[in-house]
Amino acid sequence: MRASLLQIDVDEAESVDARRQRVASLVRRQTASDLVILPELWTTGAFAYESFGTEAESLDGPTYEVMAKAASDAGVWLHAGSIPERVTGGGLYNTSLVFSPSGDLAATYRKIHRFGFDKGEAVLMGAGSELVTVRLPETTVGLATCYDLRFPELFRGLVDAGAETLVVSAGWPERRRSHWTLLAQARAVEDQAYVLACGTAGAHAGVPQAGHSIVVNPWGEVLAEAGGGEEVLTVEFDPSKVGATREQFPALKDRLLGVATPRR
Numbered sequence: 123m124r125a126s127l128l129q130i131d132v133d134e135a136e137s138v139d140a141r142r143q144r145v146a147s148l149v150r151r152q153t154a155s156d157l158v159i160l161p162e163l164w165t166t167g168a169f170a171y172e173s174f175g176t177e178a179e180s181l182d183g184p185t186y187e188v189m190a191k192a193a194s195d196a197g198v199w200l201h202a203g204s205i206p207e208r209v210t211g212g213g214l215y216n217t218s219l220v221f222s223p224s225g226d227l228a229a230t231y232r233k234i235h236r237f238g239f240d241k242g243e244a245v246l247m248g249a250g251s252e253l254v255t256v257r258l259p260e261t262t263v264g265l266a267t268c269y270d271l272r273f274p275e276l277f278r279g280l281v282d283a284g285a286e287t288l289v290v291s292a293g294w295p296e297r298r299r300s301h302w303t304l305l306a307q308a309r310a311v312e313d314q315a316y317v318l319a320c321g322t323a324g325a326h327a328g329v330p331q332a333g334h335s336i337v338v339n340p341w342g343e344v345l346a347e348a349g350g351g352e353e354v355l356t357v358e359f360d361p362s363k364v365g366a367t368r369e370q371f372p373a374l375k376d377r378l379l380g381v382a383t384p385r386r
């Protein structure tokens with residue numbers, strides 16, 4: 123299977139609409155990939171809190187329209203990153219959209235763990251409450267967004283729901299880049315799953331971004347890692363390695379806590 127992670131430079135000098143069109147044309151070029159992944163809140167920037175309200179859109183808004191078309195033009199599964207979603211009644215969520223190769227909306231995921239403690243996203247956005255997996259022909263994908271990466275129980279829940287490939291869409295800051303790499307590898311090792319983690323480049327709201335999107339295999343080995351700037355990181359991976367790893371080193375079967383019936 124081939125995946126392309128589009129590590130977008132979120133530059134406030136570029137209008138949101140111009141960025142949407144530019145990103146759509148980048149997606150359209152990934153015809154050789156099965157799965158294309160975009161970062162968190164790439165229209166506004168994950169730390170551009172003032173823009174969340176002004177750029178918020180409904181699920182069928184401009185990003186949906188442009189990305190549904192880009193997915194079907196390229197014939198790829200597209201994790202279109204997340205948007206600031208405005209719901210009826212005015213509330214906001216940090217919501218990811220996944221499109222099938224025919225441009226149909228296959229899944230949405232509202233970020234569960236909001237970042238900022240008592241400020242920023244944590245007060246501006248509502249918290250999602252549902253774990254989401256998407257069945258692709260080759261693998262079951264579990265969805266997570268940025269700060270979620272720090273919460274292993276979310277990923278374990280995705281694994282229990284059948285996930286073999288964990289996609290993390292993020293806007294992770296440069297300041298904590300070491301945590302990003304470490305946590306991506308930790309989630310892959312403990313869940314014996316592929317982790318495909320796509321971040322942003324550039325700086326928004328004065329927060330330099332880490333870049334360094336990363337793909338880790340179920341043994342915890344880094345298959346590919348981007349640099350700091352805008353980049354398309356393309357990687358080939360074999361989803362059958364998840365089952366093989368879980369069979370050869372059956373640590374998941376030794377769980378005693380948090381499972382209805384301990385397996386051994």
Ligand SMILES: NC(=O)CCC(=O)C(=O)O
Pocket residue numbers: 162168236237267268269270272292293294295298301
């Ligand atoms: N957008 C985010 O969720 C940022 C998360 C972050 O900065 C961290 O976990 O550290």
